[in-house]
Amino acid sequence: MRERIDHLIAEIDSIKAASLDEVEQLRLKYLSKKGLVSVLFDDFKSVPSEKKREVGQLLNDLKNKAQERFDQLKSEFGTREDAVVSHLDLTRPVDHMEPGTRHPLSIVRKQIIDIFGRIGFSVADGPEIEDDWHNFSALNFTADHPARDMQDTFFISENPEIMLRTHTSSAQIRTMETRKPPIRMIFPGRVLRNEAISARAHCIFHQVEGLYIDKHVSFADLKQTLMYFAKEMFGEHTKIRLRPSYFPFTEPSGEMDVSCNICGGVGCNICKHSGWVEILGCGMVDPNVLENCGIDSQIYTGFAFGMGIERITMLKYQIKDLRLFFENDVRFLRQFTGAF
Ligand SMILES: [Zn+2]
Numbered sequence: 001m002r003e004r005i006d007h008l009i010a011e012i013d014s015i016k017a018a019s020l021d022e023v024e025q026l027r028l029k030y031l032s033k034k035g036l037v038s039v040l041f042d043d044f045k046s047v048p049s050e051k052k053r054e055v056g057q058l059l060n061d062l063k064n065k066a067q068e069r070f071d072q073l074k075s076e077f078g079t080r081e082d083a084v085v086s087h088l089d090l091t092r093p094v095d096h097m098e099p100g101t102r103h104p105l106s107i108v109r110k111q112i113i114d115i116f117g118r119i120g121f122s123v124a125d126g127p128e129i130e131d132d133w134h135n136f137s138a139l140n141f142t143a144d145h146p147a148r149d150m151q152d153t154f155f156i157s158e159n160p161e162i163m164l165r166t167h168t169s170s171a172q173i174r175t176m177e178t179r180k181p182p183i184r185m186i187f188p189g190r191v192l193r194n195e196a197i198s199a200r201a202h203c204i205f206h207q208v209e210g211l212y213i214d215k216h217v218s219f220a221d222l223k224q225t226l227m228y229f230a231k232e233m234f235g236e237h238t239k240i241r242l243r244p245s246y247f248p249f250t251e252p253s254g255e256m257d258v259s260c261n262i263c264g265g266v267g268c269n270i271c272k273h274s275g276w277v278e279i280l281g282c283g284m285v286d287p288n289v290l291e292n293c294g295i296d297s298q299i300y301t302g303f304a305f306g307m308g309i310e311r312i313t314m315l316k317y318q319i320k321d322l323r324l325f326f327e328n329d330v331r332f333l334r335q336f337t338g339a340f
Contacts, residue, residue, distance in 0.1 A: 001040075001047060005058050008036060012066050020077040027070045037066055101336045105206055105325055108313040109188050112208050115232040116186045119225065121210060125189045126171030132161045134170040138292040139249040152194035154203075164192040168209045169249060172304065175211065176293035181300050182214035188309070199321040206309035213285065213295065213302030219252070222282060222303035226256055230279075233312065234261045241276055250283025250304055261315065270318065277315060280307035 012030060017023045030037045040059060047055050113123055126134070135153075137143075154164040171187040188208040195201045212221065223242065230238045239259040247253045257278050260271035267273035282305035287297035310322055317336075319325075324332050 001043065001055055002058065004040060005055075005062050008040070009062055009065060012069050015069065015073070017073055017077075020074065023070060023073045023077065026073075030066050031063075031070070037063055101333055103325075103333065104313050104317060104319070104336045105309050107337060108316060109206065109208070109309050111233065112229075112307075112309070112312070113186065113188060115229055116210060118232075119228060121184050121186045121212075124171060124175055124185050124187055126165075126168070126174045126187070128165055128190060128192070130163055130165040130170045132163070134173045135163055135165050135167075138173045138289065139169055140286050140288050140292075141248050145248060154192055154194050165189075166193050167191050167306065168207045169304075169306065172209060172211045173289075173293060176213070176290070176295055181295060181302075182212075183302070184212045184214075186210045197323065199323065202310075202322050202326065204326065205322075207306055208309060209304065209306035211285070211302060211304045213290070213300050215300060217301045217303060219284060219303070222284070222305070225303075226280070226282065226305060230256075230258045233316075234258055237264070239265070242282075245281060245283075247281060247283060249286050249289050251286045253281065253283035256280050256282060256305075262318065270315070279311060279315070280305050282306070 008030070015026055017026060029035055032038065040062070044052075044055065044059060117123075136145075153166050156162040168187040168189045168191060171189060172185075175183060175185060175187075186208055187210070189206065190204060191207050192204055195203055197203060210225075212225070223240075227240050230240050237259075238261065241257040241259075242254040243257065245253045245255040255278055257276035259265040260268060260275050260277055262268050262270045263275070265275040267275050271277050282303065285302040285304050290297040290300060290302070310325060313319065313325070314322065
């Protein structure tokens with residue numbers, strides 16, 4: 001037994017291999033389950049018990065030495081990763097990466113947030129999947145209110161209480177329910193309506209709504225805020241015009257036009273030769289809406305407004321087809337300010 005062990009040690013010491021594969025073949029020859037070293041362990045059972053301790057020690061030494069030897073041989077050939085690295089050509093020119101551009105809606109959204117941020121409006125948003133209370137009921141739309149028909153809503157068929165929000169006003173309700181006045185916030189977000197897709201309408205679009213609630217907030221504050229926004233957005237010579245309108249959640253309500261920034265008010269295709277373009281709806285928050293959210297309408301008043309980001313972007317960049325915003329055509333997207 002001892003002789004066989006010594007013989008194997010000498011044999012393993014003198015092993016030479018020409019490749020990593022050969023090292024592996026040799027390792028299997030000695031150390032696999034049926035290998036020459038392993039066979040000795042099987043024979044160990046027949047060693048007389050008084051010699052077992054001594055021979056056992058020798059066998060273990062043999063096994064360790066063999067393992068060390070194969071590890072050493074392997075390291076001489078290097079690891080597989082080294083082999084891959086050696087095939088890399090570090091002098092090759094890098095792949096050219098085009099810097100991206102911001103989406104025009106993102107550019108305008110950020111601009112709107114910046115403008116209102118300068119006069120103290122902070123930003124919030126709410127969930128796109130809403131319940132009836134936040135999307136309609138709290139906003140003064142009663143169950144059979146005809147105003148509900150104004151918006152084609154995506155309802156969930158199993159539960160008509162759940163829907164995709166049709167406006168970001170639901171985020172205003174959530175804010176009024178959880179915060180105490182003064183509240184001065186804007187709510188940019190995505191909204192969904194079941195509308196046929198055309199150059200002027202889409203089932204997805206983006207809104208920014210604004211809300212200011214405090215003691216003694218008046219219609220004059222609303223007008224001044226919107227005038228500031230219009231001048232910052234479209235230029236200091238921009239004029240605004242308010243027309244009476246109707247929304248269930250504001251009273252009185254109005255729609256705001258700005259003087260056409262293309263023709264300067266003289267009349268052109270964009271403004272349909274009127275000199276004015278409509279950009280948003282607004283009004284004083286209906287006292288019922290304040291009460292629905294736990295705000296005392298005897299103490300507090302407020303105004304709200306809402307605009308479509310697509311509409312503002314189309315005016316700003318003279319884009320004539322709404323669908324371009326959602327088609328991801330790089331020839332369109334590349335025309336806007338670089339992201340870096
Ligand atoms: Zn015009």
